[in-house]
C-alpha cells in the first residue's frame with residue numbers, strides 16, 4: 191500500500207437510527223470510555239434545536255467545546271446524505287481546533303428506518319435499533335440495518351419488560367446482515383460497553399492501516415414529508431443527479 195493511502199485525518203464515525211433508540215446515549219458511552227486515551231469530538235444533527243448537543247454537554251463526558259451542533263432544518267437526512275458540506279465543515283473545524291483528533295463522532299438527526307450516512311461524510315457507521323421498538327423491526331430490514339458497519343440492538347435490559355426475545359433479535363440481525371457484526375448493548379451491562387469500545391478501537395486501527403473501505407449502505411428509501419412533499423434519493427449515487435422533489 192502506498193504511504194499516501196494511509197489517512198492522516200480523524201476517523202469519522204456516524205451513528206444513525208430511528209428517534210429515541212439511544213444514539214446520544216451511545217455516543218456518551220463511547221466518549222466516557224475513550225476520552226482518556228483518545229482525542230474525540232462530536233457533531234450532532236438536529237432538525238430545529240441543539241438538543242442532542244446540549245444532552246452530551248450535560249453528560250460531562252467531553253470538553254463542551256468539542257461538541258458542535260448542526261441545525262439541519264426540515265429535512266435532516268439531506269445533511270448526512272446528499273449535501274454533507276455543513277457536517278464536513280463542522281468535522282474539519284473540530285479537527286483543526288483540537289488537533290490532533292482521533293475520532294469525530296457524527297450523530298444523525300432522529301429519523302426513520304432508512305437514514306444512512308453518505309460515505310463522503312463518514313468512514314464507518316453504526317445503525318442503532320432498540321429493544322423497545324419491537325422484536326420485528328430487524329426483520330423489516332432497510333439499508334442501515336442490513337449494511338451499516340455495525341448494528342447495535344440497544345437497551346437489551348428492557349427485553350423482559352416489552353416481551354422481546356433479545357437473543358432472537360440479535361440472531362435475526364445476523365441473518366439479515368450476512369455475517370456483518372451485531373452487538374446487543376445496554377448501559378446496565380458493562381460487558382456490552384467493553385465490546386462496543388473494542389469495536390470502535392478495531393475500526394480505528396483498520397482505518398489507520400489504510401485498509402478500511404467506507405461502505406455506502408445504499409440510498410434512503412423515498413419518503414413523504416409532513417407537508418406531503420415526496421423526497422426521493424433514488425439516484426443519489428456519486429455522479430448521478432438525485433431526485434429531490436420538494
Ligand SMILES: Nc1nc2c(ncn2[C@@H]2O[C@H](COP(=O)(O)OP(=O)(O)OP(=O)(O)O)[C@@H](O)[C@H]2O)c(=O)[nH]1
Pocket residue numbers: 208209210211212213214215216242299300301344345346347348375376377378
Ligand atoms: N433502559 C434503557 N434506556 C436507555 C438506554 N440507553 C438510552 N436509554 C434511554 O432512551 C431514551 C432515548 O435516548 P437518547 O440517547 O436520547 O436517544 P436518541 O436516539 O439520541 O434520541 P433522538 O436524538 O431524539 O433520536 C432516553 O430516555 C435514555 O435514557 C439503555 O441502555 N437502557
